[in-house]
Amino acid sequence: MSTPDLSFEVDGAVAVITLNRPQKLNAVTPDMAEAIEAAIAECDASDVIRCVILTGAGEKAFCAGSDITTLDAYETPWQFRNRGDYCDAVRLCSKPVIAAVNGYALGGGLETAMSCDIRLASANAKFAAPEIKLGWIGGGGMAAGLAHSIGASNAAMMILTGDPIDAATALSWGLVSEVVAPDRLMDRAREIAAVIASRAPIAAETAKVNLRAAHNMPYEKAVEYERDLQTICFATEDAREGRAAFAEKRPPVFRRR
Numbered sequence: 217m218s219t220p221d222l223s224f225e226v227d228g229a230v231a232v233i234t235l236n237r238p239q240k241l242n243a244v245t246p247d248m249a250e251a252i253e254a255a256i257a258e259c260d261a262s263d264v265i266r267c268v269i270l271t272g273a274g275e276k277a278f279c280a281g282s283d284i285t286t287l288d289a290y291e292t293p294w295q296f297r298n299r300g301d302y303c304d305a306v307r308l309c310s311k312p313v314i315a316a317v318n319g320y321a322l323g324g325g326l327e328t329a330m331s332c333d334i335r336l337a338s339a340n341a342k343f344a345a346p347e348i349k350l351g352w353i354g355g356g357g358m359a360a361g362l363a364h365s366i367g368a369s370n371a372a373m374m375i376l377t378g379d380p381i382d383a384a385t386a387l388s389w390g391l392v393s394e395v396v397a398p399d400r401l402m403d404r405a406r407e408i409a410a411v412i413a414s415r416a417p418i419a420a421e422t423a424k425v426n427l428r429a430a431h432n433m434p435y436e437k438a439v440e441y442e443r444d445l446q447t448i449c450f451a452t453e454d455a456r457e458g459r460a461a462f463a464e465k466r467p468p469v470f471r472r473r
């Protein structure tokens with residue numbers, strides 16, 4: 217899965233996808249978008265990988281979004297509309313994904329971070345939806361992601377001004393879960409990923425589905441759907457192993473079955 221501009225590594229049950237174009241603030245080219253999609257597909261297909269960390273190389277940027285210099289290659293707006301979207305690939309990953317945001321998360325980079333399930337930020341991180349400064353708006357879930365994360369007014373502030381917010385503001389608004397020192401960012405991401413990877417994988421993947429449904433369903437329907445998902449998990453071998461391990465006072469051994 218690795219290419220010169222994207223690194224894909226697996227350490228035990230944790231995969232790390234690193235956007236590796238620091239000289240261009242890890243801006244995503246069409247080839248990088250395809251590599252991201254391929255890496256996510258590899259994670260989805262694996263019974264070994266149980267959590268994914270997505271980050272950017274260097275300390276300056278997580279991702280500055282799509283490489284603007286490549287956008288004129290699309291011959292029509294419709295071709296641009298139907299291009300492969302790396303944010304979609306990240307959002308639809310079946311495994312839990314942690315964004316480790318180091319430096320700038322701009323435009324599609326912010327959308328990519330919001331496509332992850334958990335967001336951690338280094339103290340030097342900055343977040344912005346700057347598309348309005350260039351004459352368009354985000355198209356990878358910017359408005360929906362920000363409105364869900366930080367509320368309508370704060371989302372409007374970011375989208376309509378295009379101006380950045382710092383890590384402390386992102387934390388206070390609920391855009392990220394934690395802010396850590398830059399040299400602790402990946403260590404903290406790996407700590408959380410290791411905890412998630414130790415949990416029952418079918419339950420973790422189902423919880424991800426459930427969290428998304430909770431955003432999109434009326435409350436009573438969401439509770440009903442959650443109960444159905446709980447029943448599915450309860451019927452797995454892993455759930456039986458969890459109950460047995462509890463009774464026997466030993467650590468469970470989950471096998472994603």
